Amino acid sequence: MPSSTFLNLPQAKKERINAALLNEFSAHPLADAQVARIIKDAKISRGAYYKYFITLKGGYDYTRRMVLSTIHRPFAGKRINQLQPTDYVNAARSFLEDSSESEYFEFIQMDILHNQKNLDDSTIIQLPPKRWAITILCHETIKEAMEAPDDSEKLLQRLQISLEALS
DSSP states (O other): OOOHHHHTSOHHHHHHHHHHHHHHHHHSOGGGOOHHHHHHHHTOOHHHHHHHHSSHHHHHHHHHHHHHHHHTGGGTTOOGGGOOHHHHHHHHHHHHHHGGGSTTHHHHHHIIIIIGGGSOOHHHHTSOHHHHHHHHHHHHHHHHHHHOGGGHHHHHHHHHHHHHHHO
């Protein structure tokens, strides 16, 4: 979580830092990312960075939460138990079709293909079993489609069948 100092910065400065974080973590896996590039891009001191985020991973976690909250916005306010398999498949399809145009595409691609395996994502483990299964199936389908874009439709059909089996 960013510090209250960061949260209280003028909007323009926050946006500049957010852009620098997004640039770094979109271009480099977390293991290769550098605070030096972030502070140069954001035009802030190293001390300021560590006052805002404490660690490099703190900046990554903040950026990831920001991106994921934007991507998952279509589900905000919806009752999960009212969603149908087709809703999830359509959301995955939409994401795959629209993501290459998104400012977050490179970040998501880097996160899915390189960073997720090294993250402790204990929030998924805490989900109820059916919700956990849906989340894993959707995310794995998106990952596989990013690795093999030509197979996207086949993967989405498999997702539909799998989600219907859970219903």
